[in-house]
Amino acid sequence: MSGVQRPQGLVLEGLERRVGSNLVLDGLNLSVAPGECLALLGPSGCGKTTTLRLIAGLDQPSAGRIRLDGDDITRQPPSRREVGMVFQSYALYPHLTVERNLSLGMELRGLPRERIAAQISSVLELLQLEPQRRRRPAELSGGQRQRVALARALVRQPRLFLLDEPMSNLDAQLREDLRAELRLLLCGGPQPVVYVTHDQQEAMGLADRIAVLHQGRLQQIGSPRELYDQPANLFVAGFIGRPRINVLPAEAGCIRAVRPEHLEPLAEGGLPARVLLREWQGASQLLQLETPHGRWRMVCDGRVELAESFGLGWPPARELRFEAGSGRRLH
Amino acid sequence: MTLLLTLPALLLLALVFAVPLLRYGWLSFHADSVITGLQPVPNGGANWLRLIEDERFWQDTVQTLRFAGLSVALELLVGLALALLLHHSWRGRTALRTITLLPWALPTAVMALGWRWIFNDPYGPINALVQALGLPALPFLSSPASTWLVVVLADVWKTTPFVALLLLAGLQSIPTDLYEAFALEGGTPAQALRRITLPLLLPYAFLAVLFRLAQALGVFDLVQILTGGGPAGSTETLALYSYLSAMRFLDFGYSATVMLGMFVLLLGLTAVLLLGRRWLAGGRA
Numbered sequence: 001m002s003g004v005q006r007p008q009g010l011v012l013e014g015l016e017r018r019v020g021s022n023l024v025l026d027g028l029n030l031s032v033a034p035g036e037c038l039a040l041l042g043p044s045g046c047g048k049t050t051t052l053r054l055i056a057g058l059d060q061p062s063a064g065r066i067r068l069d070g071d072d073i074t075r076q077p078p079s080r081r082e083v084g085m086v087f088q089s090y091a092l093y094p095h096l097t098v099e100r101n102l103s104l105g106m107e108l109r110g111l112p113r114e115r116i117a118a119q120i121s122s123v124l125e126l127l128q129l130e131p132q133r134r135r136r137p138a139e140l141s142g143g144q145r146q147r148v149a150l151a152r153a154l155v156r157q158p159r160l161f162l163l164d165e166p167m168s169n170l171d172a173q174l175r176e177d178l179r180a181e182l183r184l185l186l187c188g189g190p191q192p193v194v195y196v197t198h199d200q201q202e203a204m205g206l207a208d209r210i211a212v213l214h215q216g217r218l219q220q221i222g223s224p225r226e227l228y229d230q231p232a233n234l235f236v237a238g239f240i241g242r243p244r245i246n247v248l249p250a251e252a253g254c255i256r257a258v259r260p261e262h263l264e265p266l267a268e269g270g271l272p273a274r275v276l277l278r279e280w281q282g283a284s285q286l287l288q289l290e291t292p293h294g295r296w297r298m299v300c301d302g303r304v305e306l307a308e309s310f311g312l313g314w315p316p317a318r319e320l321r322f323e324a325g326s327g328r329r330l331h
Numbered sequence: 332m333t334l335l336l337t338l339p340a341l342l343l344l345a346l347v348f349a350v351p352l353l354r355y356g357w358l359s360f361h362a363d364s365v366i367t368g369l370q371p372v373p374n375g376g377a378n379w380l381r382l383i384e385d386e387r388f389w390q391d392t393v394q395t396l397r398f399a400g401l402s403v404a405l406e407l408l409v410g411l412a413l414a415l416l417l418h419h420s421w422r423g424r425t426a427l428r429t430i431t432l433l434p435w436a437l438p439t440a441v442m443a444l445g446w447r448w449i450f451n452d453p454y455g456p457i458n459a460l461v462q463a464l465g466l467p468a469l470p471f472l473s474s475p476a477s478t479w480l481v482v483v484l485a486d487v488w489k490t491t492p493f494v495a496l497l498l499l500a501g502l503q504s505i506p507t508d509l510y511e512a513f514a515l516e517g518g519t520p521a522q523a524l525r526r527i528t529l530p531l532l533l534p535y536a537f538l539a540v541l542f543r544l545a546q547a548l549g550v551f552d553l554v555q556i557l558t559g560g561g562p563a564g565s566t567e568t569l570a571l572y573s574y575l576s577a578m579r580f581l582d583f584g585y586s587a588t589v590m591l592g593m594f595v596l597l598l599g600l601t602a603v604l605l606l607g608r609r610w611l612a613g614g615r616a
Contacts, residue, residue, distance in 0.1 A: 028584040077514075089508055093512075105518070
């Protein structure tokens with residue numbers, strides 16, 4: 001009606017949650033555009049699952065607002081938020097078949113039978129679950145269960161997708177396959193996607209942007225590349241990038257850090273290092289080194305033959321600098 | 332090896348279950364009463380023929396089934412309500428849990444005496460209440476038409492906690508995220524009860540019914556003390572009849588036959604229940 005364009009997507013404004021005297025989430029601000037996939041990343045207890053539950057309406061914030069496509073949904077009950085959620089445990093109804101797991105929600109909302117059947121069939125086909133449609137969750141493999149959980153979120157055609165560590169119960173190979181599938185299915189559609197994980201590799205592979213949380217506070221939000229190249233602080237630098245970044249002792253109020261993949265052996269001089277362990281990984285090798293600054297990690301080409309002891313160097317441009325007290329990155 | 336390891340348990344079962352059963356079976360084909368000088372004398376199938384034509388046996392069968400059916404049904408309903416109440420956390424839950432369990436902890440004989448006093452005509456507290464309201468004292472324990480309901484009430488009071496406890500265990504085995512997923516799909520709590528709680532509670536309810544039915548069909552102590560089977564035999568159960576046959580009429584052969592008749596009845600009911608469960612499970616697949 002009015003010419004004002006309503007902000008699309010999901011917006012969190014100063015979202016806060018207290019449990020007793022404990023501040024679980026401390027004033028979170030962020031937005032997710034339609035079709036954007038945002039990963040909430042952090043160690044356990046950082047507030048990422050709390051955030052997801054607040055967005056779904058399963059818990060109530062102590063302060064702040066949640067907006068979806070311009071509507072304030074902060075006080076709306078979960079049933080009216082039209083959210084498609086995948087639980088870490090999948091939360092499939094054990095007494096119902098795959099088919100009925102998908103249809104139950106639509107039956108509750110009184111959709112016509114033909115439409116339910118058509119929607120279920122298309123989603124089952126999309127996720128290649130057609131042969132399993134009359135099985136119950138107990139008769140499915142882990143990967144199939146995960147796909148049923150995904151199908152249940154998809155079939156309701158929600159305004160928003162929420163995924164809570166959906167792959168933490170799967171083995172590595174399956175996780176890799178499903179990552180691609182998930183990206184094709186969810187991201188790039190009309191809905192915002194919020195994906196909670198503690199696995200930085202998963203976050204980097206799936207998300208358009210990553211929000212790193214630590215102790216209930218947002219540390220940094222940005223593309224995987226920004227987080228890797230320009231971490232906002234020492235925590236993000238340590239959390240993003242595997243193997244972990246190497247940190248030098250504080251010097252004149254400044255902490256310097258170098259990523260393992262930016263280290264190189266020098267012909268002479270440099271930081272003296274002795275090889276403790278060598279992990280050969282095919283294309284590359286991971287070295288555990290003993291240096292005057294403690295145990296360092298280095299990654300280099302798998303074919304390079306290294307001496308037992310050598311000097312370490314790195315291009316100064318690759319070095320990251322942080323303020324000693326606050327941990328903030330210096331420019 | 333397997334046989335060897337299960338042997339102690341099998342022996343124990345044989346001792347306490349198979350031996351008495353076989354002995355009863357043997358006894359039911361003998362006359363063993365005052366007339367035979369309390370010595371077993373084979374009498375062919377006379378006991379069994381008598382059982383089939385015994386009106387008292389069939390009347391007691393109906394009364395036993397009526398008692399067991401109504402009390403187990405009520406226990407299931409009240410037990411479910413109690414379990415739901417105890418499952419959700421609220422102030423006073425711990426207190427209610429303790430109070431709920433008390434009747435279960437009480438010996439049946441003691442509580443039966445208690446109920447006999449409560450419903451005493453005309454001195455019991457209930458009749459005192461009735462009379463205080465200006466009504467005539469009611470014959471709670473002396474009406475052939477309705478005294479069995481008092482027995483049901485006493486049984487429900489005592490054994491509902493057992494059913495509630497079983498159902499509570501079932502409720503606590505249902506993961507909370509099922510309810511969260513259900514709420515996110517637009518389900519109300521009332522719908523969650525019907526679509527999630529009750530179906531997932533079904534195996535526990537079956538177990539409770541199976542246990543309770545077996546106990547209720549064999550009810551003895553409660554009836555013996557509360558009504559003694561009266562008035563006019565209207566609350567007599569099969570177990571009581573079998574007891575009276577042996578201990579009052581000293582007819583051990585026929586008492587064994589009544590007991591076995593009850594056993595067959597119980598076996599049949601259990602089979603129907605198990606078949607029903609299988610059918611239900613198949614219907615949901």
